[in-house]
Amino acid sequence: MLKRNFSILLGLSALFLLMRVSILIFSWDNIYFDADELSRGALAKEIIEKPMLPILDYPEADSEVYEGGRLLASFIAAPLFLAFGDSYFSLKLAAVACSLACLILWFILLTRIFNRRVAVIWSLLFILSPPLYSQASLVTWGAHAEYYFFTPLFLIFLQKILSGKHPDEARGRLWAVFGFLSGLSIWIIQNNIIVLVTCFFVIFILDRRFFFKKSFGIYLLSFFAGYSPGIYHYFSRHWQYSIPCDSIFKLYPRSGASNWLPKLKAIIIDHLPRSFIFKPEIISFAYFFVFLPALLYIIWLNREVINKIRVSLFRFKPNIISSSMIPREFPFLLYFLVYLLAYTFGGLGVWEDDAGYLKYKYLTIVYPVIFFVISFALDKLWENKRRMIAAPVLGFLLLAGLQANIRLISFKNFGVPLQQPGFSYYELGDRISGGRTIEGIRAVIGHIRRVNPRHGPDFLSGIAAGMAFNRAINEDIEGILSVFGKFRPEYQSYLYKGWCIGLNNIFFEDPASGAKRLEAVSSGIEDKYKKYLYAGLGEGLMINFVAASDVEPILLLISRKMMPFYLKDLYSGVARGLLNFDQKKRESIIKSCVAAEYRHFLSNNHNF
Secondary structure, eight states: OHHHHHHHHHHHHHHHHHHHHHHHHHOTTTSOOOHHHHHHHHHHHHHHSOOSSOGGGOSOOSSSSOOTHHHHHHHHHHHHHHHHOSBHHHHHHHHHHHHHHHHHHHHHHHHHHSOHHHHHHHHHHHHTOOHHHHHHTTOOSSSHHHHHHHHHHHHHHHHHHHHOOSOHHHHHHHHHHHHHHHHHHHHHOGGGHHHHHHHHHHHHHHOTTGGGSHHHHHHHHHHHHHTHHHHHHHHHTTOOOOOTTHHHHOSSOTTOOSSHHHHHHHIIIIIHHHHTOOSSTHHHHHHHHHHHHHHHHHHHHTHHHHHHHHHHTTOOOTTSSOGGGSOTTHHHHHHHHHHHHHHHHSSOOOOTTSOHHHHHGGGGGGHHHHHHHHHHHHHHHHHTTOHHHHHHHHHHHHHHHHHHHHHTOOSTTTTHHHHSBSOOHHHHHHHHHTTOOHHHHHHHHTTOOOOOTTTHHHHHHHHHHHHHHOTTTTTOHHHHHHHHTTSOGGGHHHHHHHHHHHHGGGGSSOHHHHHHHHHHHHHTSOHHHHHHHHHHHHHHHHHHOSSHHHHHHHHHHHHTTSOGGGHHHHHHHHHHHHTTSOHHHHHHHHHHHSOHHHHHHHHHHOOO
């Protein structure tokens, strides 16, 4: 039996790798690309080489919580860089590795608790998943792909704990390992609180006195040991952030709904069905309407235990419900309900201004449980001799997934991820400084051991750009200049250039007030550094303003307010920014965007 299960799992793993790696190699246009990933790649190179900072100072400050998942992603990417080179393809393989581990754990979990058929159906739905989930499994953020790994792991722990087959000493070790991994998982990504709440609710309804027992004490001590990197960073680096997991259960909707009922309605009838992003969209709704009756069926099977829990929830008598009364599928159902609560009342939601993966990324958290609900229902149909229903439904789901994943494969830009670098030290520096206060940035750079001669200039430019993007501190010119003063003179040009690359956001809302802000910045710095400032501004405007028509009036406004001998520096930066476009696009932008009276600065500073 074990040998056969291993052979099946090996085959499923090979199929998974074939599908995902094919998408990576062939589909530069259809995979999600994000500069955040390049910062993870830069950190992977820091791990391989001699790092400029202590490792625990690297996870970025661009979110409310210090999360170690970004560090984990870089540790996974490092050996892949060594094995396959530091390309974007190798960086994406880190997410593939986490997703493969998730597949293996879910197969083990479902085989152990249910049967091999449920595990195989789940695995096939996972491999031939809706396009959104296929994209999610290829994103090396150190967030979502890593999160999927912990859900089955903790459900395996829950099953072991509830089995009661371990002696007290072994159970103590089990709780210690569970606690350590729980703390580590919260440090890695706070979304893991959803599966932990699920586990402890099941434990609570079985034993109301558990939280006063030795086992829970062991768990708590181990939990804080696992979360110790976050505790260390909080006290040693003066980190400013809210309590862990606060953003999940905050009582405000990130989707913009005014109260909980519209948000609950939206996820059920709109957000979740549309999130599958099949083409045509009717396939997404068909996929959802396979899931919905399967979910209702599981609720029906669990109606007795749900009613007992409802009646006994506030009766603090021990052992009202025994583990034998809990159906095997109940924790999975409970997980889905906890997720719905977190989504409805908390900070999870849909990002309305984005599209595709970014828009629906918080919904991918629940996809593995959606696959389970469908797999469980199909297995029950199969057992009850309803194969004429189960087989066509499964066939539809797999064909829809296969068609969608094949559509992600395009030969248009074959091999581009193998050629693109999988790291950016500029992005790493930007994200390290982007959410910190001036004091926090001083604390970080105070720990810089050295400046890498190859990557240090880009790193320092990124740090300066992050300070400019951080609206909480970009008005503090003296504070920013005091940070620059910590570095030797040969690095000042990179700092000033990076500062003004990031500072271009002052023109987003009102170019006139942006020009005044630029004058204030320029008047506060030494003349010898102004040329780097204007060069960075020109480059940043071309990189960050999407439409050429948006750049033209800003360039003219700046040009007429600055000393004429700095114009060549401004337009040398514009020329460098144009290098981000292909030849045809450059020529188009130059003709449509740059006033004829200044166009000669481009030809004098860059040969196109």
